[in-house]
Amino acid sequence: MASRTQTPRNAPRAPAAARRGRGGRGGGGGLRSDRDGDLTMDIAVKGRGRIGKPTPPPSASRDLTSRISRGGARGGSILSGRARGAILRQAAASDISMKEARAPARQGGLTELKVTGWEKSKASSDADGGVSSLIKWMEKKASHKLGSRAKQVKIKKSHVEGSELVISVPAEDVGALVRISGYVWAGATVKIERVGAGTEEPGISTADLKATLKGVLERRYNADTKLLDLSALGQDADLQKQSIFEKKSTTQKFFPALMKVLEGAFDTPAEKDAAISSVSLANNELVDLTHVTTLSLTLPKLHNLDLSNNSLRKLSSLDNWRRRFFQLEHLVLSGNPIEQNDPEYPAEIMKWYPKLRLLNNIQVRTEEEVNSKATVTDLPFPVRTPLFQDQDGIAENFVRTFFAGFDSDRPALSGHYYDDQSDFSYAVNTQAPRDPAATGHTEKQEWDQYIKNSRNLKKIDHLPARTSRLFRGTQAISDSFASLPRTRHPDLATEARKWMIEAHIQPGVPDPSGNSPMGVDGFMIVVHGEYDELDSSGTQVTKKRSFDRTFIIGPGTGPSGVRVVNDMLTVRAYGGAQAFEPESVGEDAQQQNVAPADAVPQLPAGLTVEVAEQMVAELQKQTGMNVQFSKDCLEAAGWDFAKGMETFASVKGNLGPEAFA
Structure with missing residues (x-):
């Protein structure tokens, strides 16, 4: 893939903190307040544990949220509510489609809006009745600040008709202005609506909804x-x-829609990562991460994450973000039932996040320990493989993200990596050899969910049938993913021997920008492995499958900066992982006149024999030395991979041919 310049980030090392607006609780009759002092944001609410009366915060005040949001409203739920309100129909994989509002009046390419309530303001005594001040205030409040480019809203024309102020604005600014309807200006509640809207409550247009979500951000x-x-x-x-949270369907789709709007606010993923290093999801009554899992796809390089004061009861509630957020330095889970239900959870969390320094504001690793850990975990994969070519970690990050997303959120994954020119197909190989050690009984019709769209070209020679089984475009691929059974792949870190992953530089990959007619460099990634097939609830394992998957990836214009050009999946009966296993360490050592890995003396604390083997293999690949000299080099460097490379560089001129494979 073509080399890219990464935008440097000066991410904070300390816990995230921020100012939040202060306001009275439960009063104001729907009025809202901002930091300029001219709005009142609190609203009267009812109910407990829903979109209603805030849940009192727990007594613990040492977590990240206590500094981020002290004084703000607490409680509330993004996971419950009563049915009534607007419906979000699409989110992660496409634009949000909503019922269109009544067509507003247009004049000279501009859209007319009417503003009421302003005439009762404290500025009514001004020479123009406060109109000029009101216009400046509306422009300021409606302007966009988040993203690569600031968007300054401008009111092009205005005139007074009785008690109404009629303004004319470009169509793209309508949503931003309607969003601030209900704000208080100079003591008066200002209402902004389309001309000709009448007394009926209009539907929510796509532009209005996007403007609302962007305003929230x-x-x-x-x-x-x-x-x-x-x-x-x-x-x-x-x-x-x-009424976003008053219906289950809108609640489920809200967060993916919010993340899509966030992605659209930035030109490149690098700008997005540089702008946002900390996120708080505190006080949302989350029982798991099902509805917010897309955060890890949108902001994979977070440094600080606050999940305090939710309803996370056990470690499995966090599985969707296991081995995600590889740059995470501070995690807050205080105020969740997991603290009482699983006192040993911190040890497992540290395994998930190798760069974690602080957990609930308590230091769990020193800077030296993190750097030492990084020396090992920065190797591509702890998997024996003939070749793994990479550049800037692009291929590695793709593999780590893709399979986790395929298991947890396929619609978001398809919108993240695939575009209108991406191709996907899959084939069933029912004649592949089975695991000779398998004793389980093979159920009849075990390929029901696959066979209809299987594109096995050895069996299908009719052109229309072949064509119909090739899925092109984000929506078609998303639909195809949805038709496949739910899956759970082995963890790349803890079950590495169940994978075989290769990556090769692939020239001539189509350039979506059109700047390189002959194509650019991308990667061909070949993955062999296995997965558990799950039932519709995603909890019970029904079968175990083996698979082979080949990707061609290249530069993309989407949120990840990477797109899948072609994706081919072959599913077969479980055949075991014997082919991926290296030969016996002892036999291999005898052939190379090397002591077995089990005899490696004085390995540093925390460095396993398996990882030591991978370090030796990686040094072999990068230097060309044989096993013996690679092992000796790492031992001399105290099993610090970077120092081992430096040691090799300093002595390679004196090494004879016997040192190289």
Whole structure:
């Protein structure tokens, strides 16, 4: 893949902190307040544990949220509510499709809006009745600040008709202005609506909904601390006005839609990662990560994450983010039942996040320990493989992200890596040899969910049938993914021997920008492995399968900067992982006149024999030395891979041919 310049990030090393607006609780009759002092944001609410009365915060105040959001509204839920309100129909994989509002009046390419309520303001005594001040205020409040380019809203024309102020604005600014309807200006509640809207409540247009979501993000983003504060979303006044959380269908699709709007605010993933290093999801009554899992796809390089004061009861509630967020340095889980239910969870969390320094504001690793850990974990994969070519970690990050996303959120995955020119197909190989050691009984019709769209070209020679089984475009691929059974792949870190992964530089990959007619460098990634096939609930294993999957990836214009050009999957009966296993360490050592790995003396604490073997293999690959000299070089460097490379560089001129394979 063509080399890219990465935008440097000065991510904070300390826990995230940010200012939040302060406001009275339970009063104001729907009025809202901002930091300029001219709005009142609190609303009167009812109910407990829903979109209603805030849940009192726990007494613990040492977590990250206590500094991020002290004084703000707490409680609320993004996972429950009563049915009534607007419906989000699409989120992660495509634009949000909503019922279109009544067509507004247009004049000279501009859209007319009417503003009422302003005439009762404290500025009514001004010479123009406060119109000029009101216009400046509306432009300021409706302008966008989050993203690669700031968007300044401008009101092009205005005139007064009785008690109404009629303004004309470009169509793309309508949603931003309608979003601030209900705000208080100079003591008066200002209402903004389309001309000709009548008394009927209009449907929510796509532009309005996107403007609402972007407004939520902008109000909750602090550029100084690089914090995106998504805590207590159930109490957000703008979201309550749209009744987002009052129906299960809208609740489920809200967060993917929010992440899609966030991605669209930035030109490149590098800009997005540089702008946001901390996220708070505190006080949202999360029982698991099902509805917020897309955060790990949108912001994979977070440094600080706050999940405090939710309802996470056990470690499995966090499985969707296991081995994600590889740059995570501070995690807050205080105020969750997991603290009482599983006192040993911190040890497992540390395995998930190799760079974690702070857990619940308590130091769990020193800087030296993190650097030492990075020496080992920065190797591509702890998997024996003939060749793994990579550049800037692109191939490695793709593999780590793809299979985790395929297991947890396929619609978001298809929108993340595939575009309208991407191809996907799969084939069933029912004649592949089975695991000779297998004793389980093979059920009849075990390929029911696969065979209909299987594109086995050895069996299908009719052109229309072959063509119909090739899926092209984001939506077609997403639909095809949805037709396949739910899966759970082995963990890449803890079950590495169940995988075989190769990556090769692939020239001539189509350039979506059109700047390189002859194509650019990408990667061909070949993966062999296995997975558990799950039932519809995603909890019970029904079968075990083996698979082979080949990807061609190249540069993309989507949120990840990477796109899948072609994806071919072959599914077969489980055949075991014997082919991936290296020969006996003892036999291999005898052939190379090397002591077995089990006899490696004085391995540093925390360095396993398996990882030591991988370090030897990686040094062999990068230097060309044989096993014996690679092992000796690492021993002399204290099993520090970087120092081992330096040692090789300093002595390679004196090494004879016997040192090389």
